[in-house]
Amino acid sequence: FLHKLVLGIETSCDDTAAAVVDETGNVLGEAIHSQTEVHLKTGGIIPPVAQQLHREHIQRIVQEALSVSRISPSELSAIATTIKPGLALSLGVGLSFSLELINQLKKPFIPIHHMEAHALTIRLTNKVEFPFLVLLISGGHCLLALVRGVSDFLLLGKSLDIAPGDMLDKVARRLSLIRHPECSTMSGGKAIEHLAKQGNRFHFDLKPPMQRAKNCDFSFSGLQHVIDKTIMQKEKEEGIEKGQILSSAADIAAAVQHTTACHLAKRTHRAILFCKQRNLLSQSNAVLVVSGGVASNLHIRKALEIVTNATQCTLLCPPPRLCTDNGIMIAWNGIERLRAGLGILHNVEGIRYEPK
Numbered sequence: 001f002l003h004k005l006v007l008g009i010e011t012s013c014d015d016t017a018a019a020v021v022d023e024t025g026n027v028l029g030e031a032i033h034s035q036t037e038v039h040l041k042t043g044g045i046i047p048p049v050a051q052q053l054h055r056e057h058i059q060r061i062v063q064e065a066l067s068v069s070r071i072s073p074s075e076l077s078a079i080a081t082t083i084k085p086g087l088a089l090s091l092g093v094g095l096s097f098s099l100e101l102i103n104q105l106k107k108p109f110i111p112i113h114h115m116e117a118h119a120l121t122i123r124l125t126n127k128v129e130f131p132f133l134v135l136l137i138s139g140g141h142c143l144l145a146l147v148r149g150v151s152d153f154l155l156l157g158k159s160l161d162i163a164p165g166d167m168l169d170k171v172a173r174r175l176s177l178i179r180h181p182e183c184s185t186m187s188g189g190k191a192i193e194h195l196a197k198q199g200n201r202f203h204f205d206l207k208p209p210m211q212r213a214k215n216c217d218f219s220f221s222g223l224q225h226v227i228d229k230t231i232m233q234k235e236k237e238e239g240i241e242k243g244q245i246l247s248s249a250a251d252i253a254a255a256v257q258h259t260t261a262c263h264l265a266k267r268t269h270r271a272i273l274f275c276k277q278r279n280l281l282s283q284s285n286a287v288l289v290v291s292g293g294v295a296s297n298l299h300i301r302k303a304l305e306i307v308t309n310a311t312q313c314t315l316l317c318p319p320p321r322l323c324t325d326n327g328i329m330i331a332w333n334g335i336e337r338l339r340a341g342l343g344i345l346h347n348v349e350g351i352r353y354e355p356k
Ligand code: KG4
Pocket: 013, 137, 138, 139, 140, 141, 164, 165, 166, 168, 169, 187, 188, 189, 190, 193, 292, 293, 294, 295, 296, 297, 298, 323, 324, 325
């Protein structure tokens, strides 16, 4: 008895990742190469640099995922690859590589939407039926959606400007946390979470954004500017130069983290009430899935838990390695699409990738 087997390939941002997953959700093999260290040094992702790194590693990563899984490529049912959204130059590397492989192996191709893959990941680890709510929060994503089926999403809210992880990264950079002895190897968001534990959030009075907006959208750039100004003022008060670490850095981190958590929780609360009022979600056992790098923040999770407890919802988070970008979620999305009979291309001759 042969299960369906899908090879997933992900290169939308700064991770080169691949995995082989079977129909039942078994991960047979996976490999990932992260560029985080390189991008931390340059203070952000430079797309041509990311592209070059994907090119250098994709062959090895796909090979590794396949050899760990101990299958022969001829046993694959299909190859699934992220085609959007993401950095065009990065996406192009994964797509070109996949198309070559497909032509070589004569396998069907499943184009994957990166956000759909993030949203469906929970169904690999937990028995979650449609519909459910999903909140995706990372350095590049910020959206709240009702997932009604494998390819049936109702977008309820999104960030009008930057994503929460992007904001936390910018604040961490502005606070020079990379030079902080305890946080030098952490991502911006993780550094903020770490420092916040030592701080007092009541020392700074930050207001959650969009308190009056009657929708489920988010905004983080206003908050970022307010924090920027606060930091500038503190630098003057403490008489320190740009680049040195403020003595009030931990208090600022605590206030930023808490305000972010409040904002995310309040908008999510609105979405839950909206869906319940319209009977789009179960009244008694609705599920909220939270994923993305920012979802690993325990303070933010606690704030969301308060909301789900108050609305009789269950809060679920994929394990950390599945919350961030990975090949498993792409392969799993391929399996979900195969099972639903959706979007499988048997002839990819017409598809070509041309970067803008
Ligand atoms: O999902 P991810 O690895 O990559 C994408 O952005 O797609 O998320 C990375 C983001 C970064 O902005 C990072 O600062 C943030 O997630 N992050 C955190 C934490 N760990 C990572 N934000 C808040 N608290 C954390 N513990």
